[in-house]
Amino acid sequence: MPAYTDAAEQRLLADPVLLGDIADAVGGPFHVLFPERVSVNIKAFQSGFAEAGVDGFVYFGKKANKAACVARACADNDAGIDVASTGELIAALGQGVRGEDLMVTGPAKSDELLWLAARHRALIAIDALDELDRLAALDTPVRVLLRVLPEGSTSRFGLDRMELEQAIQAIGAPITLSGFSFHLSGYDAVARAEQASALVGHCRRARANGHLADTISIGGGFGVDYLDAAPWAEFRNTLSDNWFHSRPPGDYYPYHFPVPGAAMLGAILAHNDLAGLLRDNGIRLAVEPGRALLDRAGSSVFRVQGVKTRTAQGNPYDILTVDGTSLSLSEQWFDSEYLPDPVLWPQRPGHLTPTCVGATTCLESDLLSRRRIPLPRRARTGDLLVYPNTAGYQMDSNESPFHELPLPPKVVLRAGADRPRWSLDSTAR
Numbered sequence: 001m002p003a004y005t006d007a008a009e010q011r012l013l014a015d016p017v018l019l020g021d022i023a024d025a026v027g028g029p030f031h032v033l034f035p036e037r038v039s040v041n042i043k044a045f046q047s048g049f050a051e052a053g054v055d056g057f058v059y060f061g062k063k064a065n066k067a068a069c070v071a072r073a074c075a076d077n078d079a080g081i082d083v084a085s086t087g088e089l090i091a092a093l094g095q096g097v098r099g100e101d102l103m104v105t106g107p108a109k110s111d112e113l114l115w116l117a118a119r120h121r122a123l124i125a126i127d128a129l130d131e132l133d134r135l136a137a138l139d140t141p142v143r144v145l146l147r148v149l150p151e152g153s154t155s156r157f158g159l160d161r162m163e164l165e166q167a168i169q170a171i172g173a174p175i176t177l178s179g180f181s182f183h184l185s186g187y188d189a190v191a192r193a194e195q196a197s198a199l200v201g202h203c204r205r206a207r208a209n210g211h212l213a214d215t216i217s218i219g220g221g222f223g224v225d226y227l228d229a230a231p232w233a234e235f236r237n238t239l240s241d242n243w244f245h246s247r248p249p250g251d252y253y254p255y256h257f258p259v260p261g262a263a264m265l266g267a268i269l270a271h272n273d274l275a276g277l278l279r280d281n282g283i284r285l286a287v288e289p290g291r292a293l294l295d296r297a298g299s300s301v302f303r304v305q306g307v308k309t310r311t312a313q314g315n316p317y318d319i320l321t322v323d324g325t326s327l328s329l330s331e332q333w334f335d336s337e338y339l340p341d342p343v344l345w346p347q348r349p350g351h352l353t354p355t356c357v358g359a360t361t362c363l364e365s366d367l368l369s370r371r372r373i374p375l376p377r378r379a380r381t382g383d384l385l386v387y388p389n390t391a392g393y394q395m396d397s398n399e400s401p402f403h404e405l406p407l408p409p410k411v412v413l414r415a416g417a418d419r420p421r422w423s424l425d426s427t428a429r
Helices: 007-014 018-026 035-052 068-076 086-094 111-119 129-138 161-170 189-208 229-238 261-280
Strands: 030-033 056-061 080-083 102-104 123-126 142-147 175-181 215-217 284-287 298-312 315-322 343-345 353-358 367-375 384-387 410-414 421-424
Touching (some): 018 030, 018 298, 018 421, 035 056, 035 261, 068 080, 080 086, 111 123, 123 129, 129 142, 129 175, 142 215, 175 189, 189 215, 261 284
Parallel strands (some): 056 080, 080 102, 102 123, 123 142, 142 175, 175 215
Antiparallel strands (some): 030 298, 298 315, 343 384, 353 367, 410 421
């Protein structure tokens, strides 16, 4: 199941020396980021708003990747950042994102986070009534959204109908009610459009009570299209336990997503003419994509340390041991599997070799790929294994210096006048 890749990654894989030079200089596993691709993805969302005639704003969901170069790409392209901790807020400011372009989310925010957010005029999504009380005690002008608990949801986040009414009645100067927000799990465009329409109604009612209420946020959940439709359908239709070294995963991300990213935003705005509803009511729409802004914006690289052969159903297959852990490929830690095929570098002739990938730890379950991947040749010790399109959530969610192994550093690759140039991301220095 080969993954779609950005031109920058294609050049990196085709270069006969660059990837090896980086690996020799950095040592151990590492991640490569392509910030120019982040800029492309941001602009696609911004174009989606413009084409629909909607006042919209993009906030990058920072939890999806900690790299400083990603935050800088947001600053350079007039995008904001969704943060949920003082560390994330400070990191965003440090890369040039203005305070008023930050949205602060998350449950039970600390007093320090609320104070810092208020000082920088960030937009704060209120998740509980006590947060309003603590903001009022600061006696500082502050903008807030009220996070709405969707009808029928059992989420622990958001305000139910009674809490929402209490909050609307309680808000007064110096707090400004800028509007409402929600988050939905899954990737359903229609559900998001319909919930957004409901929030327009909340804005109307809040305005009747004297509030500004000119913004709604529909959160993230914009799908990413990793794979072509044909291999994904074949995988789903013929899935077998025999394809895996150990038990198969319980569930998978929808790796083929036919209407991803900014196209999904277009589908949301088109449903029941949500765009027209927003325009007619003078409402700005905020989105908080994470994974979608990182689509094809980075890869994870591991060096092969060992190769051994095993047999299943009478057929041989290889098990590699690489110099990192599955903590650096986070999908493996959610009873799932990262399915886009890794690329074996350098490219050499050979024959298809079913291959699983294990980590350098002493844990039986620590596998980067349980699936027997058909590599184009047999891997050798010293080869590099490149997992594509891992910038969205894979690199950071579960990182840990287990076994006192160093965390994989992040390498930034940019186009140069004559050749690509690389440097360490500031988070790795």
